[in-house]
Amino acid sequence: MSAQTDPTGLPDAANPGVTQGKTADAGKPGPPKGAAGRPDGKGRESGVLNVFSHGVLVIWGLLVAMPLLWAVVSSFKDDTEIFGSPWGLPSVLHFDNWSRAWEKANMGQYFLNSLIVVGGSLIGTMLLGAMAAYVLARFDFPGNRFLYFLFVGGMGFPVILALVPLFFVMKNMALLDTYHGLILVYIAYSLPFTVFFLSGFFKTLPTSVAEAALIDGASHTRTFFQVMLPMAKPGLISVGIFNFLGQWNQYLLPTVLNVGDPHKKMLTQGLVALAVSQGYKGDWSGLFAGLTIAMLPVLAAYIIFQRQVVAGLTAGALK
Numbered sequence: 223m224s225a226q227t228d229p230t231g232l233p234d235a236a237n238p239g240v241t242q243g244k245t246a247d248a249g250k251p252g253p254p255k256g257a258a259g260r261p262d263g264k265g266r267e268s269g270v271l272n273v274f275s276h277g278v279l280v281i282w283g284l285l286v287a288m289p290l291l292w293a294v295v296s297s298f299k300d301d302t303e304i305f306g307s308p309w310g311l312p313s314v315l316h317f318d319n320w321s322r323a324w325e326k327a328n329m330g331q332y333f334l335n336s337l338i339v340v341g342g343s344l345i346g347t348m349l350l351g352a353m354a355a356y357v358l359a360r361f362d363f364p365g366n367r368f369l370y371f372l373f374v375g376g377m378g379f380p381v382i383l384a385l386v387p388l389f390f391v392m393k394n395m396a397l398l399d400t401y402h403g404l405i406l407v408y409i410a411y412s413l414p415f416t417v418f419f420l421s422g423f424f425k426t427l428p429t430s431v432a433e434a435a436l437i438d439g440a441s442h443t444r445t446f447f448q449v450m451l452p453m454a455k456p457g458l459i460s461v462g463i464f465n466f467l468g469q470w471n472q473y474l475l476p477t478v479l480n481v482g483d484p485h486k487k488m489l490t491q492g493l494v495a496l497a498v499s500q501g502y503k504g505d506w507s508g509l510f511a512g513l514t515i516a517m518l519p520v521l522a523a524y525i526i527f528q529r530q531v532v533a534g535l536t537a538g539a540l541k
Contacts, residue, residue, distance in 0.1 A: 356450060419460070496512045
């Protein structure tokens with residue numbers, strides 16, 4: 223009697239009576255599998271959960287996007303179409319709404335003022351915040367934790383409590399109704415969150431790279447600006463976007479500190495003044511055009527840097 227052989231024709235040397243690659247229960251049917259290789263019950267539960275989560279995201283996206291789209295579409299209508307067919311498309315694109323809001327409502331001047339103040343404060347906030355966060359994250363010295371928690375505590379201090387003393391301090395220093403005065407206030411307002419965010423990000427960067435730069439003869443300043451700062455680019459872009467959004471939409475601080483010169487108002491102040499004045503005149507199309515002008519820089523910044531924002535938020539979790 224000959225020994226059983228495997229599909230290649232070779233007998234099993236250890237147990238000639240058993241074919242290689244065969245098991246006793248090889249012929250028994252397994253549990254039914256779903257499309258993803260899991261049992262059908264779990265596959266159905268996962269599918270239902272995915273459909274539910276995607277449905278919630280779609281509803282949330284519509285709730286966020288629809289008001290923005292409605293404002294943009296309304297900026298191209300006239301007043302009759304805005305009230306007559308608020309959800310319809312404009313029959314004719316009225317670009318004169320934008321020119322009227324830009325010139326007659328001084329939105330162009332307000333836009334330039336906001337661009338100057340936010341641009342200067344954003345540069346100062348990112349530079350000072352990155353330097354402070356790097357020192358607090360990479361160096362151990364007496365008072366390190368105290369300074370760190372001092373910055374963190376600044377995040378929980380309501381700015382409305384500082385408005386009255388801040389007004390008198392700015393008045394005594396002759397900084398009211400000035401670009402540089404508002405820039406300094408914006409930097410102080412945004413610095414706690416910037417230090418808190420970037421200190422955690424700098425801790426995730428490899429220490430060996432900074433040590434290698436120091437061994438090669440680089441100073442701490444050169445190591446920071448030429449080695450560590452480029453490595454922290456995703457975090458810098460993320461916190462920069464958040465600071466830009468907060469400073470561009472800031473209304474309380476410029477309302478208190480810009481009270482004299484109407485030509486130095488910020489865009490938010492001009493938009494509120496336009497809403498009040500147009501409420502009496504009935505120029506709602508110009509109001510929606512001004513609102514769209516105020517929204518465009520924020521939307522453009524997020525659309526351009528959305529990948530970097532996500533990368534900066536998840537960089538610490540991927541280590």
